[in-house]
Structures are given as C-alpha cells and as structure tokens.
Amino acid sequence: MFHKILIANRGEIALRIIRACKELRIKTVAVHSDVDSQSLHVKLADESICIGPAPSIKSYLNMRAIISAAEVTDADAIHPGYGFLSENAEFAEICGNCGLTFIGPTPENMRLMGDKISARQTVTAAGVPILPGTKEGVKTAEEAKKVAAKIGYPVIIKATAGGGGRGMKVVHSPASLPNAFAAARSEAQAGFGNPEVYIEKFCERPRHVEIQIMADKHGNVIHLGERDCSIQRRHQKLIEEAPCPVLSPELRQRMGDCAVAAAKSVGYTSVGTMEFLLDQDNNFYFMEMNTRVQVEHPVTEMITGIDIIKEQIRSAAGLPLRFKQSDIKINGHAIECRINAEHPFKFTPSPGKINGYHTPGGLGVRVDSAVYDQYTVLPHYDSMIAKLIVHAETREEAINRMARALDEYIIEGIKTTIAFHKKIMDNKDFKEGNVDTGFLERLVL
Amino acid sequence: MDIKDLKSLIKLVTETDINEFEMENADEKIVIRRGKSQEIVHVSAPPTYMTAAPAPAAPVAAAAAPVAEVAKAAISDKYETITSPIVGTFYRAPSPDSDPYVQIGSVVEKGQIFCIVEAMKLMNEIEAEFKCKVVETLKENAQPVEFGDPLFLVERL
Numbered sequence: 360m361f362h363k364i365l366i367a368n369r370g371e372i373a374l375r376i377i378r379a380c381k382e383l384r385i386k387t388v389a390v391h392s393d394v395d396s397q398s399l400h401v402k403l404a405d406e407s408i409c410i411g412p413a414p415s416i417k418s419y420l421n422m423r424a425i426i427s428a429a430e431v432t433d434a435d436a437i438h439p440g441y442g443f444l445s446e447n448a449e450f451a452e453i454c455g456n457c458g459l460t461f462i463g464p465t466p467e468n469m470r471l472m473g474d475k476i477s478a479r480q481t482v483t484a485a486g487v488p489i490l491p492g493t494k495e496g497v498k499t500a501e502e503a504k505k506v507a508a509k510i511g512y513p514v515i516i517k518a519t520a521g522g523g524g525r526g527m528k529v530v531h532s533p534a535s536l537p538n539a540f541a542a543a544r545s546e547a548q549a550g551f552g553n554p555e556v557y558i559e560k561f562c563e564r565p566r567h568v569e570i571q572i573m574a575d576k577h578g579n580v581i582h583l584g585e586r587d588c589s590i591q592r593r594h595q596k597l598i599e600e601a602p603c604p605v606l607s608p609e610l611r612q613r614m615g616d617c618a619v620a621a622a623k624s625v626g627y628t629s630v631g632t633m634e635f636l637l638d639q640d641n642n643f644y645f646m647e648m649n650t651r652v653q654v655e656h657p658v659t660e661m662i663t664g665i666d667i668i669k670e671q672i673r674s675a676a677g678l679p680l681r682f683k684q685s686d687i688k689i690n691g692h693a694i695e696c697r698i699n700a701e702h703p704f705k706f707t708p709s710p711g712k713i714n715g716y717h718t719p720g721g722l723g724v725r726v727d728s729a730v731y732d733q734y735t736v737l738p739h740y741d742s743m744i745a746k747l748i749v750h751a752e753t754r755e756e757a758i759n760r761m762a763r764a765l766d767e768y769i770i771e772g773i774k775t776t777i778a779f780h781k782k783i784m785d786n787k788d789f790k791e792g793n794v795d796t797g798f799l800e801r802l803v804l
Numbered sequence: 805m806d807i808k809d810l811k812s813l814i815k816l817v818t819e820t821d822i823n824e825f826e827m828e829n830a831d832e833k834i835v836i837r838r839g840k841s842q843e844i845v846h847v848s849a850p851p852t853y854m855t856a857a858p859a860p861a862a863p864v865a866a867a868a869a870p871v872a873e874v875a876k877a878a879i880s881d882k883y884e885t886i887t888s889p890i891v892g893t894f895y896r897a898p899s900p901d902s903d904p905y906v907q908i909g910s911v912v913e914k915g916q917i918f919c920i921v922e923a924m925k926l927m928n929e930i931e932a933e934f935k936c937k938v939v940e941t942l943k944e945n946a947q948p949v950e951f952g953d954p955l956f957l958v959e960r961l
C-alpha cells in the first residue's frame with residue numbers, strides 16, 4: 360500500500376481524496392497555488408507545498424512543479440482527481456518515469472479512450488453500440504441521401520471542423536435533406552472555413568446515462584450501475600441521480616455488460632465512466648469514456664455503499680478488487696445537486712467571502728464541500744463550491760429530502776445556485792422523471 | 805503543538821534576527837535557539853509534579869511577541885526577501901565541495917547567481933534581479949523549498 364500520496368488538485372475533490380487516504384492510513388501532501396493557502400484541503404493534509412501563482416497553468420497544471428513537490432516530500436503516488444491533469448497521458452507517463460504511481464489508468468488507455476475516433480473504434484470492436492454515422496465527411500447530396508437512408512431519420516448534419524452547436528442541421532425527412540445539406544455546407548464554410556460535414560443519427564430528447572466501472576491490475580472489471588446526468592446547462596452537469604428512473608434491470612445489465620466488455624478489451628485498470636445517450640426507444644449509444652473519477656461519483660457510492668476513491672487507490676496499489684459483479688447491489692435512490700458560486704438563475708459568477716455558513720444534516724444527507732465559514736471563494740478557479748447529495752429509499756423520498764436539505768443550507772455573502780435547485784426539485788417534469796438533455800434549455804423558471 | 809504550527813513558529817523566528825525564543829505553557833515548553841547557521845529546537849513537556857502553577861505562558865509569549873513584531877517591522881522597511889520561483893531543493897553552492905554562491909555581507913550584482921533550486925534533476929540557478937547585499941540566508945543547504953518560500957534577506961543597493 361502507498362506510504363504517501365500527493366493530491367494534484369484542489370477544492371472538494373482534493374478534500375475527498377484526503378479523506379480516503381486518511382481512512383487508509385496513507386499520508387497526504389496537498390499542493391496549492393499561493394492564493395489557495397487557506398483552502399481546506401491544504402489545512403487538512405499532513406503536508407502542503409505551494410507550487411506556483413494563481414493561474415492554473417502555472418500551478419495545478421504545472422507538471423514540473425507537481426513532480427518536484429512529490430520528490431521533495433517523498434510521495435510515492437499522485438492522485439490527479441478530476442479535471443486539471445487527470446486525463447493528461449503525458450503527465451501519467453512522466454509520473455511513471457519518475458517512479459511515481461499515477462492513480463488512474465495507463466497512458467496508453469488514456470490516449471486510446473481520449474481520442475473520440477479511436478474510442479469509438481475500440482468500443483465497436485467490443486460490441487458496444489455507437490451512434491450510427493459517417494466516419495468521414497460526406498461530399499455530395501447524393502451520398503448524403505444514401506447515408507441518411509442507411510442511418511434512419513431523423514439525422515443531424517454536423518460540420519467536421521465545427522463545434523459549440525454551430526453548423527448543425529437536424530433533418531426529419533428525405534425531402535428536406537438536399538437543402539439542409541447545402542445550407543450546412545455553406546454555414547460550415549462561413550463559420551469554420553471548411554465546408555466538410557458528416558452525418559449522424561439524431562437522438563430526439565436523449566437522456567445522458569453513464570455507467571461507472573471499476574477495474575484492478577489483475578484483469579477484473581465490474582460496473583457499479585448507472586447515473587442519469589441529463590440536467591445540463593451548456594454541457595455542464597448540474598444535477599445527477601442514480602439509478603436512472605427509466606432503466607429496467609435488464610437494460611442496466613446490458614449497458615453494464617457493454618461497459619465492462621469495452622474496458623476489458625483494452626485492459627483497463629482503474630476507475631472510469633462510459634457515457635451513453637439513451638433515446639426514447641431505450642436504444643443506447645456510446646458517446647465517450649472518461650478515464651478518471653467523476654464529480655458525481657457520490658451518487659453511485661450512496662446506492663452501492665462502496666467508497667470509489669478508496670477502491671481506486673487500492674487498485675492502483677496492486678490489490679485485487681474486493682467485489683465481484685454479483686456482490687454489487689443497488690439500494691434506494693440518490694440525487695446530487697452541484698452548488699455553484701453563481702447567481703441562481705443568471706449563472707453569473709459570484710466569488711467573495713462567505714460570511715454565514717451552515718450545512719444541512721439528518722438521515723441520508725451528505726455534503727462534499729471545501730468551503731467553510733469566513734472562507735473567500737476565489738475567482739481563479741471553477742465555481743463549484745459544494746455537492747449536496749441525498750439518499751433515500753425511493754426517488755420521491757430522495758426529492759423531498761433534497762428539497763428539505765436545500766432549505767437548510769445557508770451560504771451567505773455570495774450568491775449560490777441553491778435557489779435554482781429548489782425550483783428544479785419542485786418541477787413537475789423532474790418529479791415525474793421526465794427529463795432529457797434539452798430539459799434545462801426548454802425550462803422557463 | 806502540532807508540526808505545522810511548530811514549522812510556522814520556526815519560520816517566524818528565522819525571518820527576524822531573534823537569536824533565542826522561548827515559550828512555555830501547561831503542556832509543553834519550546835525553546836528555539838540559533839547558533840551559527842543552525843536552529844536548535846527543544847520541545848519538552850514540563851515535569852508533572854504538582855506545585856504552584858508554573859508561570860503561565862502568556863507573559864512569556866507576550867514578551868516575545870512584541871519583540872518579534874518590532875523586529876519584523878524594522879526589518880521589512882529596510883530589507884527585502886528573495887523568494888523561490890519554483891518548488892525544489894535549495895543548494896547554497898554549485899557542488900558539495902564548492903564554496904557557497906553568497907555569504908552574509910556578499911554584494912550581489914544584477915544577474916549574479918544567489919543559489920540553486922533543484923527540481924526534477926535540473927539545477928535551476930536563481931539570479932539576482934537587482935543589485936543588493938545579502939543580510940541573511942534563510943534556508944539550510946539541501947532544504948526543500950516551495951513556490952514563494954523566502955530564501956534570502958537582502959538590502960537593495
């Protein structure tokens with residue numbers, strides 16, 4: 360087992376990792392930028408080292424400084440958390456070369472699954488369904504017609520060089536295809552300087568459903584069920600829940616088996632998440648794989664009773680998984696609300712000093728947060744300041760519990776999105792489990 | 805006193821020109837004494853026999869604190885600190901058998917090397933950004949340093 364772990368991150372996830380290390384009796388080193396010296400993760404670690412000034416590129420993304428900090432403190436492993444360097448294969452490689460264990464998958468697996476094209480090819484080979492679509496650009500209207508017919512309407516035409524939702528055209532019938540194709544090409548040319556477009560199946564009102572997997576270095580891979588993360592604003596998740604309200608046990612097993620098969624096929628050795636789109640007909644399609652621990656891992660922990668970070672550390676230390684697939688049981692329902700330091704409805708950032716702080720409590724309430732009373736939320740880093748998680752026997756009870764907990768949560772001095780989450784808990788569609796990735800966009804609060 | 809507080813205390817003493825610092829409370833007695841370039845720290849629990857309560861720490865600490873504060877204030881007006889721009893290990897000389905780059909009293913020209921901070925097997929030479937005289941070396945040879953850690957106390961010339 361590791362003697363000392365350096366946590367190459369900040370905020371609530373750094374605190375989460377420190378907690379797991381303490382319970383495993385592993386010493387901890389916190390690294391921080393100069394403005395973060397009063398952060399909770401710095402206060403609670405056994406040792407701390409200032410590695411650079413405020414800008415992330417000079418501190419939390421500064422590979423040299425982090426490795427140097429590991430050297431001077433004699434750490435034997437580095438946990439990268441999420442974001443920052445957690446999916447940086449080069450960093451994982453450097454750790455290995457310096458004799459430090461990177462707590463995560465191998466650099467090869469990070470590269471393989473980090474590239475969207477190679478990831479799709481890899482999972483297809485393992486029998487995982489991907490969203491039907493062309494691999495290369497579609498050159499003519501004729502070709503477009505053939506491709507669309509093969510995929511099945513509705514389809515979406517996307518610019519190869521594009522992004523951010525621009526240059527996309529949804530086509531519902533063959534009649535509208537030629538015009539849409541031409542328009543998409545000229546928009547792509549105008550917007551990105553490249554007229555090339557490709558065609559994909561369009562999922563109407565999909566749900567974002569992801570499967571948590573866990574692996575060791577001995578070839579064992581299991582899944583811990585799914586999370587529904589459909590409530591997103593500009594592709595940022597705001598609310599997550601487990602299990603997904605519309606997944607049958609049979610569908611869960613099929614999706615879980617797919618995720619495990621894909622992970623096994625590449626010899627995956629750590630924790631990871633496979634993201635899928637689930638359409639209205641319960642077809643699921645692979646979107647991407649995240650080769651790290653995720654923000655919303657707590658909801659899975661609540662329903663399975665498993666400490667994902669501790670298991671990840673054990674696995675990185677070479678220990679075999681302690682659970683078989685048949686040991687994994689799902690109990691009750693969990694919901695997580697990400698509390699951001701932002702205006703609750705405009706979402707404009709609101710850093711500043713917290714001058715009144717009281718967390719909710721009671722049965723089934725968990726707060727993962729690195730802020731405290733009189734702490735100053737800094738403008739330099741992302742705005743999430745807390746995760747409020749609840750667990751209850753049923754989804755309805757979980758929603759009531761979350762509403763109750765949000766009412767008790769006091770954060771004064773800055774604006775937070777607590778009021779926004781209260782509105783969602785009160786929303787009819789949400790309460791009925793009737794959500795998809797377009798839910799927030801359509802919502803009028 | 806836990807290790808973090810003790811480290812802060814030692815740092816505080818070394819950043820001033822206090823030579824001896826003593827603090828006592830019911831649980832422990834801490835003595836920090838500087839001799840040449842070494843800090844000697846004694847931490848001991850006082851004998852546990854019952855006598856009249858030992859003189860509380862407050863007067864001692866209070867006496868020490870104003871001295872520390874005054875000394876620090878006097879120093880910060882005249883002197884500046886050269887801090888480390890990176891995390892690593894501090895070395896006073898280019899190699900174990902060489903002389904240190906600078907001593908107390910050395911006059912350092914702009915661009916001249918103060919010391920080395922080693923990071924990931926690379927020796928980074930820390931250069932002076934302005935002409936100055938070295939007043940104090942604040943780190944031990946081969947001591948780990950962090951970003952922003954004070955290395956030298958200097959007087960700008």
